[in-house]
Amino acid sequence: MINSRRVRRWTSNLMVGVVGLTVLIGILPLFLILGTLVVKGAGSLNLAFFLETPAPVGETGGGVAHAIVGTLLIVAVACLMGLPIGLAAGIHAAEFPGTRLSRATRFLADVMNGTPSIVVGVFAWTWVVARQGHFSGLAGSVALALLMIPMVMRTTEELILLVPNALREAALALGYSRWRTSLTIVARTALPGLVTGSLLAVARIAGETAPLLFTALGSQFMRTDVTQPMSALPLAVFAYATGPYEEWHRLAWASALVLILLVLFLSLLTRLATRSRFGSHE
Amino acid sequence: MTDWIPALEARGFGLSYGSSRILEEISFTVPTGSVAAIIGPSGCGKSTFLRSVNRLNDLVPTTSYDGDLLIEGVSVFRPDTDLVDLRLQVGMVFQRPNPFPKSIYENVAYGPRLNRLGSRKDLPTLVERCLQRAALWDEVKDRLHESAMGLSGGQQQRLCIARALANEPQVLLMDEPCSALDPIATQRIEELIFELKQQYTIIIVTHNMQQAARVSDSTGFFESGRLIEYGPTEQIFTAPTQDRTEAYITGRFG
Ligand SMILES: Nc1ncnc2c1ncn2[C@@H]1O[C@H](COP(=O)(O)OP(=O)(O)OP(=O)(O)O)[C@@H](O)[C@H]1O
Numbered sequence: 414m415i416n417s418r419r420v421r422r423w424t425s426n427l428m429v430g431v432v433g434l435t436v437l438i439g440i441l442p443l444f445l446i447l448g449t450l451v452v453k454g455a456g457s458l459n460l461a462f463f464l465e466t467p468a469p470v471g472e473t474g475g476g477v478a479h480a481i482v483g484t485l486l487i488v489a490v491a492c493l494m495g496l497p498i499g500l501a502a503g504i505h506a507a508e509f510p511g512t513r514l515s516r517a518t519r520f521l522a523d524v525m526n527g528t529p530s531i532v533v534g535v536f537a538w539t540w541v542v543a544r545q546g547h548f549s550g551l552a553g554s555v556a557l558a559l560l561m562i563p564m565v566m567r568t569t570e571e572l573i574l575l576v577p578n579a580l581r582e583a584a585l586a587l588g589y590s591r592w593r594t595s596l597t598i599v600a601r602t603a604l605p606g607l608v609t610g611s612l613l614a615v616a617r618i619a620g621e622t623a624p625l626l627f628t629a630l631g632s633q634f635m636r637t638d639v640t641q642p643m644s645a646l647p648l649a650v651f652a653y654a655t656g657p658y659e660e661w662h663r664l665a666w667a668s669a670l671v672l673i674l675l676v677l678f679l680s681l682l683t684r685l686a687t688r689s690r691f692g693s694h695e
Numbered sequence: 696m697t698d699w700i701p702a703l704e705a706r707g708f709g710l711s712y713g714s715s716r717i718l719e720e721i722s723f724t725v726p727t728g729s730v731a732a733i734i735g736p737s738g739c740g741k742s743t744f745l746r747s748v749n750r751l752n753d754l755v756p757t758t759s760y761d762g763d764l765l766i767e768g769v770s771v772f773r774p775d776t777d778l779v780d781l782r783l784q785v786g787m788v789f790q791r792p793n794p795f796p797k798s799i800y801e802n803v804a805y806g807p808r809l810n811r812l813g814s815r816k817d818l819p820t821l822v823e824r825c826l827q828r829a830a831l832w833d834e835v836k837d838r839l840h841e842s843a844m845g846l847s848g849g850q851q852q853r854l855c856i857a858r859a860l861a862n863e864p865q866v867l868l869m870d871e872p873c874s875a876l877d878p879i880a881t882q883r884i885e886e887l888i889f890e891l892k893q894q895y896t897i898i899i900v901t902h903n904m905q906q907a908a909r910v911s912d913s914t915g916f917f918e919s920g921r922l923i924e925y926g927p928t929e930q931i932f933t934a935p936t937q938d939r940t941e942a943y944i945t946g947r948f949g
């Protein structure tokens with residue numbers, strides 16, 4: 414008896430140790446990436462970096478204001494297109510799980526989730542760029558929205574399914590119609606989760622580079638017209654990092670740091686948004 | 696007696712979930728303004744019957760009905776039945792409390808606000824009256840705008856009763872409304888049932904024989920999905936015609 418208890422305690426300690434070790438291995442890359450970015454990029458961060466557009470080749474200074482604005486605009490437009498569709502499709506799939514339509518959307522979403530982002534970029538190219546005749550931020554937004562929809566849809570569906578059925582029944586028994594119940598009670602109850610899911614999707618697409626390469630293209634100038642080619646932070650990182658100048662490499666590191674900080678900021682927002690007023694039903 | 700229309704009438708009503716038969720040949724009538732109690736062992740189909748009256752079982756995709764259920768002489772299964780109207784007419788208090796994760800006030804105000812019963816101005820008065828009738832007002836009057844999820848189980852159940860009352864239904868289905876309540880709150884709810892009976896028809900499922908005997912005018916005994924016996928409460932409890940009923944009531948069940 415005593416012996417087996419000792420063995421059990423020993424095994425338990427061993428397993429805790431193993432788990433702790435794997436956690437360390439798991440988060441090590443994160444700190445390596447952050448560390449490298451801070452070491453190589455933080456030195457170039459100053460106010461001008463956030464407020465100015467690139468200096469002419471050969472001169473030092475300048476900034477990536479155009480890329481920051483571009484990323485914000487492209488992502489915002491992508492959200493305007495992607496979030497409503499993703500949320501609506503997710504709510505529908507969860508609330509009417511057996512219908513042919515919801516089975517079809519679920520299948521499509523899984524296929525789209527597995528599609529490489531560069532393929533989505535090609536699609537946006539043929540769909541928007543080829544028709545418009547030139548590259549544009551809008552084409553980039555379309556590509557990002559297409560990446561976003563399946564992600565948002567699937568997380569929305571999972572979250573809506575977590576809402577206890579008793580709540581649906583309570584609302585229906587009070588004379589709510591099916592869609593009113595879904596929107597005012599079910600989606601409302603899942604709202605903190607839906608906000609988190611959406612913000613995570615935004616954070617994911619904000620860093621996408623491949624689908625922007627032949628849609629938004631990139632630009633040296635401050636642009637606020639989404640029908641024109643635009644820069645974005647990932648494009649700026651790509652352009653500067655592959656350029657021949659030392660100064661550009663410095664800018665690439667700094668831009669990458671800004672991009673990571675932006676995504677971190679979104680994750681923080683997510684945390685704040687999930688502190689709901691009334692708590693979840695569980 | 697021919698033009699007398701009962702509040703609820705079941706005519707050979709039966710229900711299956713897929714291939715399993717849950718209810719079989721249920722027939723009885725509940726006159727307007729009376730209280731009917733449904734008693735019977737666990738799993739005999741009492742909740743399923745109540746949920747058929749407001750067609751909540753429609754949510755289970757494999758449900759199939761036969762026979763008929765009529766509210767005020769109108770079948771609830773007519774193709775042109777408006778489920779929203781039906782559920783406004785027939786309110787329900789569930790076996791397990793299921794308040795919305797909203798404030799206490801919002802829980803009660805939600806039904807009437809959405810269905811535009813009364814004016815916006817009267818809403819606070821309506822909420823107060825419903826909470827008072829459900830014997831909850833004194834406990835929550837200082838925290839109306841706090842989350843309903845912070846209430847105790849029994850308080851949540853009374854909140855659900857208040858929420859159902861706020862819609863002013865004609866028929867009220869109560870599925871073991873007092874199972875989570877202490878004797879004082881139970882007594883308040885029974886008083887409420889007496890009071891409501893002036894205006895409403897109430898169908899109450901209960902496992903408490905004394906409660907059924909106290910509050911109801913008629914009683915039905917369900918067993919294995921069948922209505923074994925139905926009649927005036929006094930007769931069911933003093934002189935049941937069926938042996939099964941007597942065995943159940945006197946506790947010699949099984
Ligand atoms: N969604 C469902 N699908 C299949 N069977 C179900 C479903 N809901 C209930 N049942 C079955 O129907 C039968 C009757 O259930 P019901 O909830 O009506 O019993 P009850 O009389 O209310 O019992 P209790 O007194 O314990 O509340 C049970 O055998 C139950 O397993």
Ligand SMILES: [Mg+2]
Nearest residue numbers: 741742790870
């Ligand atoms: Mg039940």
